[in-house]
Amino acid sequence: MLQPGHLRDVLEQFTFSSAVDVLLIAVLIYAALRLLSGTRAMTQLRGVIALFLVFVVLGRALDLVVINYLVEHSVTALLVGAVIIFQPEIRRALDRLGRTGLSGWFRTAEYGDVIDAVSRAAGRLSVAHHGAIIVIERETGLQDVIETGVPVDARVSPELLTSIFFPNSPLHDMAVVIRDQRVVAAGCVLPLASDPADRNLGTRHRAALGITEATDALAVVVSEETGEISVALNGRLTPVPDERRLRAVLEWVLEPQTAEPPPVAPTGARV
Ligand SMILES: Nc1ncnc2c1ncn2[C@@H]1O[C@H](COP(=O)(O)OP(=O)(O)OP(=O)(O)O)[C@@H](O)[C@H]1O
Numbered sequence: 001m002l003q004p005g006h007l008r009d010v011l012e013q014f015t016f017s018s019a020v021d022v023l024l025i026a027v028l029i030y031a032a033l034r035l036l037s038g039t040r041a042m043t044q045l046r047g048v049i050a051l052f053l054v055f056v057v058l059g060r061a062l063d064l065v066v067i068n069y070l071v072e073h074s075v076t077a078l079l080v081g082a083v084i085i086f087q088p089e090i091r092r093a094l095d096r097l098g099r100t101g102l103s104g105w106f107r108t109a110e111y112g113d114v115i116d117a118v119s120r121a122a123g124r125l126s127v128a129h130h131g132a133i134i135v136i137e138r139e140t141g142l143q144d145v146i147e148t149g150v151p152v153d154a155r156v157s158p159e160l161l162t163s164i165f166f167p168n169s170p171l172h173d174m175a176v177v178i179r180d181q182r183v184v185a186a187g188c189v190l191p192l193a194s195d196p197a198d199r200n201l202g203t204r205h206r207a208a209l210g211i212t213e214a215t216d217a218l219a220v221v222v223s224e225e226t227g228e229i230s231v232a233l234n235g236r237l238t239p240v241p242d243e244r245r246l247r248a249v250l251e252w253v254l255e256p257q258t259a260e261p262p263p264v265a266p267t268g269a270r271v
Pocket residue numbers: 131132133172173174175188189190191192201202203204205206207222223224225226
């Protein structure tokens with residue numbers, strides 16, 4: 001229990017450098033939470049922290065010597081483990097920091113041009129029956145998937161997307177990944193959906209489901225066979241009747257603070 005005398009001692013020892021210390025740690029924790037929020041890594045991290053806290057509380061309350069020893073000596077190992085587990089997210093954050101500086105770190109992503117380009121491109125691809133998968137990266141880094149494809153690194157536009165998916169063009173196979181208003185790569189191989197219920201779908205649709213099961217990315221699929229447009233999100237596929245309604249769905253998912261609810265919700269339910 002903290003005694004009033006202890007509190008006075010702590011306050012007396014609190015100097016300017018202590019304040020800087022606390023501030024830097026707070027910024028670091030904020031940056032880490034911001035980086036991991038909404039990712040699968042965050043769910044895992046929550047589980048690890050909860051388990052760790054249970055051990056700390058039990059160890060202290062019951063004076064468990066071995067548990068207390070392990071807790072005290074596992075912090076360094078946990079930090080090293082976290083760096084290994086979250087390597088893709090950390091790599092992506094450093095990459096973003098290098099490209100955009102601190103302003104890019106604190107800026108929230110802007111999707112206006114992406115929504116416009118993807119919905120217009122999907123509309124044209126749908127009419128032409130040109131098959132396509134367009135993956136929009138959000139918080140979870142997709143570096144592993146990007147590295148399976150061919151680097152493009154060009155500003156997103158409907159013309160670029162429709163020409164990539166033009167049949168027999170060298171990059172029309174597999175998926176395109178968009179990050180920060182740029183088409184970063186094409187020809188990317190996505191993980192296929194794991195749910196046996198999805199086995200009756202073709203591989204293009206299973207690939208779109210697969211990437212959205214594993215991450216918070218959003219994928220737009222155009223079927224070569226039927227020309228139908230679908231949106232995959234959180235491992236669920238929702239058909240979208242046309243370009244206008246695709247735009248509404250994309251706005252609702254990517255810019256929820258300003259958008260109206262779409263006529264077709266991306267969970268499959270009509271609203
Ligand atoms: N792992 C993958 N990642 C990304 N794209 C993939 C993957 N596997 C297959 N594809 C794409 O899916 C195409 C094959 O689609 P397929 O006809 O099997 O599926 P589908 O869902 O029925 O699509 P469609 O309705 O367009 O015919 C491939 O040519 C390739 O472009």
